[in-house]
């Protein structure tokens with residue numbers, strides 16, 4: 001008699017859910033993915049435009065080796081399923097005084113560009129900074145990111161083995177303070193401080209250790225042909241080829257347990273029996289009881305929130321600035337640009353990120369092209385639907401003023417309906433408070449406080465940017481590896 005295949009239900013088809021589903025389907029589990037939206041990808045979503053679908057979520061793909069490994073671990077090749085191209089320019093940075101700086105895939109070119117923009121002393125300081133971030137990344141990749149549950153003990157052992165790391169970590173400094181010491185040129189400090197926002201943090205409150213994010217980007221930025229959403233589709237297709245089934249427009253409203261272990265999930269009027277359940281939504285949804293009372297205490301109480309954002313996705317014709325694919329238009333006042341966010345308010349002098357997604361590979365398209373503009377914002381405190389249109393309009397004005405300040409115009413200017421607000425994110429990703437990166441990364445211990453794949457309910461696992469090792473597409477993919485490994489072991493799948 002063939003052994004019955006265990007049934008695993010994955011709630012959510014974000015990148016973490018997809019990577020878990022793929023690995024488990026390959027390992028022989030019967031996998032059912034239930035997704036409340038009508039397509040895969042979660043935050044890796046697109047919006048329609050006259051120039052085609054625009055990426056309205058992540059656009060910067062780093063740590064490609066995480067995806068190479070995902071595909072090889074199921075006997076496939078990433079390159080056979082999706083086309084990735086390495087970008088020569090990591091990002092083009094603009095300041096309103098006319099200074100521009102391209103950080104490049106080739107470190108020697110980056111160094112030359114910094115020397116050209118800010119002088120040879122700044123280039124030497126860049127050398128020291130990049131050495132430090134590379135050292136930090138190498139030291140913490142295994143005990144933090146690759147480990148299913150980071151332990152203070154393992155990290156302490158690493159540091160004791162290599163005491164120089166303490167200086168590189170600057171454990172008592174914020175990222176902002178560490179950068180003040182690293183660079184005399186405030187614009188370089190401003191540039192690297194912004195990396196805290198990649199995981200939803202404010203530089204003043206994020207640990208100096210987060211400078212290692214700069215090294216993740218320095219290792220290469222990749223462009224996915226067809227947009228980031230195509231990567232999600234490719235993973236879902238491969239999981240399907242191993243027998244996983246996907247059901248869309250299906251919201252799970254309850255995870256049922258029997259004698260302390262998961263037994264079934266409820267959606268609409270249906271009940272699906274499960275040997276294990278993987279939750280890919282924001283972990284805060286569990287204590288918020290959005291998955292019912294049985295699992296409300298499966299994870300720590302609600303966690304502090306990372307940043308949200310206002311996101312424009314639109315097609316238009318730009319004029320006035322020589323945009324690359326990834327662009328940053330900096331705030332005028334680096335010392336106080338994040339102060340409003342700290343108070344839960346919208347910035348008055350923000351830094352904007354602009355992705356010109358038709359310019360990958362150095363293209364300069366004629367006619368309307370696709371753009372995403374991201375303005376960091378605080379997570380929401382209350383669900384307010386009143387005055388939503390006024391708030392959107394004032395955000396549009398803020399962005400339009402910033403673009404004007406840099407001499408950049410879009411014809412036509414994006415309209416209100418191409419804007420996604422923190423309130424919209426909260427509706428799309430329940431219990432998130434609009435926060436896009438799960439738990440706030442503030443404080444030296446934040447990484448140890450993130451929920452891990454294992455929960456306190458037998459058979460219930462977490463995956464995604466809200467779980468360890470944290471936010472960002474590759475990190476959420478790694479969390480999928482951790483969740484799948486735990487389930488494979490617990491259900492004796494291999």
Ligand SMILES: Cc1cc2nc3c(=O)[nH]c(=O)nc-3n(C[C@H](O)[C@H](O)[C@H](O)COP(=O)(O)OP(=O)(O)OC[C@H]3O[C@@H](n4cnc5c(N)ncnc54)[C@H](O)[C@@H]3O)c2cc1C
Nearest residue numbers: 012014016036042043057058059060252281464465472473
């Ligand atoms: C505007 C923006 C820009 C970003 N830029 C970058 C970037 O450039 N590079 C980068 O690496 N990262 C970036 N990120 C972060 C990155 O997108 C996320 O960290 C990552 O995609 C999160 O994946 P996830 O696995 O947590 O799933 P999510 O994308 O959060 O998806 C979770 C899924 O679960 C579903 N779900 C939740 N609850 C239920 C339920 N009860 N029933 C059914 N389904 C449910 C949701 O509908 C959703 O589809 C960005 C994010 C945003 C929003």
